[in-house]
Amino acid sequence: MLGRKVPVVTFRTRVRDEAVGGSNPFRWQDVSSDNYFAGKRVVLFSLPGAFTPTCSTYQLPDFEKLTPEFRALGIDEIYCISVNDAFVMNAWGKSQGLENVKLIPDGSGEFTRKMGMLVAKDNLGFGMRSWRYAAVVNNGTVEQWFEEEGYSDNCDSDPYGVSSPQNILAALKSQKIAA
Secondary structure, eight states, X not given: OTTOBOOOOEEEEEEEOGGGXXXXXXXXXXXXXXXXXXXXXXXXXXXXXXXXXXXXIIIHHHHHHHHHHHHHTTOOEEEEEESSOHHHHHHHHHHHTOSSOEEEEOTTOHXXXXXXXXEEOGGGTOXXXXXXXXXXXXXXXXXXXXXXXXXXXXXXXXXXXXXXXXXXXXXXXXXXXXX
């Protein structure tokens, strides 16, 4: 994965637009992966699903809380991607009170598939989802890679630790010290 360019895909997002009016003032907006990654150094993390226990209790909230530390180490943005649609991702972001982490809906799983991280989670009733991983991406190129162990379809466990924000911060800090 190191040195690999992230896939070029178009994400179907929903953005707030007061001009739409009504009780649901959102419109569709296509956003390319270039919009997210070009000219920026970002942390991208992926997880099996919005509203799931580990993702909602630890992973997303910890990235949100630790954003200032990431920024101090040269990270411009933190993105969370999941094989969920824009409606689910927006509702999850709102329920989490996000201000720093940006959510990317990969509803069709195209980005996740092209990253080689799409797995079946039929054993949980999820269908196709992302394996848990994270990456430091610099101008669209994977600079560091953090993949949970045991990548497989219908895995009995949901490993979490390698892709935790604390682990990524430690790697970024050790890289800074070595530089």
